[in-house]
Amino acid sequence: MAAVDLATHPGHLARRLQQAHHLLWNTMVSEEITSPQFAVLNALVAEPGLDQRTVGERVGLDRSTIAEVISRLGRRGLLDKVRDPQDGRRFLLRLTDEGARTHRKLTVRTARMNQVFLAPLSAAEQTVFFDLIRRVSDAAEELRNPAEPLTASKAG
Amino acid sequence: MAAVDLATHPGHLARRLQQAHHLLWNTMVSEEITSPQFAVLNALVAEPGLDQRTVGERVGLDRSTIAEVISRLGRRGLLDKVRDPQDGRRFLLRLTDEGARTHRKLTVRTARMNQVFLAPLSAAEQTVFFDLIRRVSDAAEELRNPAEPLTASKAG
DNA sequence: GTCGGATAGTCAGTGCTCTGACTATTTCGG
DNA sequence: CCGAAATAGTCAGAGCACTGACTATCCGAC
Numbered sequence: 001m002a003a004v005d006l007a008t009h010p011g012h013l014a015r016r017l018q019q020a021h022h023l024l025w026n027t028m029v030s031e032e033i034t035s036p037q038f039a040v041l042n043a044l045v046a047e048p049g050l051d052q053r054t055v056g057e058r059v060g061l062d063r064s065t066i067a068e069v070i071s072r073l074g075r076r077g078l079l080d081k082v083r084d085p086q087d088g089r090r091f092l093l094r095l096t097d098e099g100a101r102t103h104r105k106l107t108v109r110t111a112r113m114n115q116v117f118l119a120p121l122s123a124a125e126q127t128v129f130f131d132l133i134r135r136v137s138d139a140a141e142e143l144r145n146p147a148e149p150l151t152a153s154k155a156g
Numbered sequence: 157m158a159a160v161d162l163a164t165h166p167g168h169l170a171r172r173l174q175q176a177h178h179l180l181w182n183t184m185v186s187e188e189i190t191s192p193q194f195a196v197l198n199a200l201v202a203e204p205g206l207d208q209r210t211v212g213e214r215v216g217l218d219r220s221t222i223a224e225v226i227s228r229l230g231r232r233g234l235l236d237k238v239r240d241p242q243d244g245r246r247f248l249l250r251l252t253d254e255g256a257r258t259h260r261k262l263t264v265r266t267a268r269m270n271q272v273f274l275a276p277l278s279a280a281e282q283t284v285f286f287d288l289i290r291r292v293s294d295a296a297e298e299l300r301n302p303a304e305p306l307t308a309s310k311a312g
Numbered sequence: 313g314t315c316g317g318a319t320a321g322t323c324a325g326t327g328c329t330c331t332g333a334c335t336a337t338t339t340c341g342g
Numbered sequence: 343c344c345g346a347a348a349t350a351g352t353c354a355g356a357g358c359a360c361t362g363a364c365t366a367t368c369c370g371a372c
Contacts, residue, residue, distance in 0.1 A: 034357070034358080036357090036358065036359095037357095061358085061359075062359075062360065062361090064359075064360070064361085065358065065359050065360075068357080068358075068359090069357090069358080072356095072357080087367075087368070088366075088367050088368075089366065089367045089368070090367095
């Protein structure tokens with residue numbers, strides 16, 4: 001039985017792409033703060049006071065994973081976690097000054113890193129790159145959470 | 157300070173792409189064997205008797221990670237590990253019958269899964285998709301392991 | 313007011329991934 | 343032959359990511 005060519009397997013390519021990114025991140029952005037951690041900081045800059053679950057939704061992480069990431073950021077003093085007085089189940093999250101400062105610093109470095117990462121592609125190719133990846137990811141996610149069909153109005 | 161749009165961050169997109177793939181893999185291919193594990197099986201179908209390090213190189217995993225993956229496959233009886241009589245540092249790896257059978261079964265399912273995964277893209281777009289991801293990944297890896305420069309012969 | 317379903321978060325278990333330090337073996341220079 | 347550099351593999355430590363089971367809280371129906 002013949003072996004397959006992994007270069008034609010999108011899953012394999014996706015993994016390699018992430019490894020490549022991880023490598024550049026470590027050398028050009030930060031060895032302390034990871035890319036998912038930065039994503040969380042960024043979500044809280046955009047919308048301070050979000051609860052854990054919603055942050056996870058914004059950055060694409062499930063409840064368990066977001067809990068760990070947030071716990072690490074809390075331990076480093078980059079965000080605060082307080083019970084929502086309106087809803088005792090929720091924790092409301094807010095960056096500390098230190099957290100905001102870290103976000104600012106990493107935003108600059110991240111932009112530089114992205115430039116290097118995407119340098120092999122022309123501007124037009126970069127646009128296509130984003131578009132194709134996004135379409136594939138979104139479609140796969142649809143299969144998990146089928147949106148309510150808009151075709152039949154009786155669905156509402 | 158404004159937050160950035162993660163949709164323009166290739167690292168974020170790469171992570172989402174892998175999550176999407178993981179989801180499809182779990183539902184359409186296997187809940188026992190993971191995608192990296194399949195990659196190892198596949199490498200050993202192509203080249204039986206490889207040592208650990210080389211398998212890792214083929215599938216893009218470092219020494220530590222490949223050791224864990226191989227240990228799991230060994231525990232499940234999908235491959236055998238024997239000391240290289242010629243070089244006492246190496247372990248030579250070979251699939252068991254069960255391992256070869258598993259590879260055959262998953263090869264079929266993986267092909268189906270890839271079709272579904274890539275269905276949002278036209279055939280032409282799929283080609284571009286592969287090409288762009290590969291170029292970005294390869295370029296980043298170059299930065300880690302600079303190939304010997306072919307331009308100036310004085311470099312040697 | 314209380315019961316039941318939905319929701320937010322935690323925890324245990326599994327697996328991938330990397331780095332850096334360590335051991336064992338081989339190989340090469342002298 | 344012997345010692346040093348290189349190489350293969352292991353191990354500890356950190357972090358990401360998922361599922362499934364559990365707890366606490368809330369909210370709506372009765």
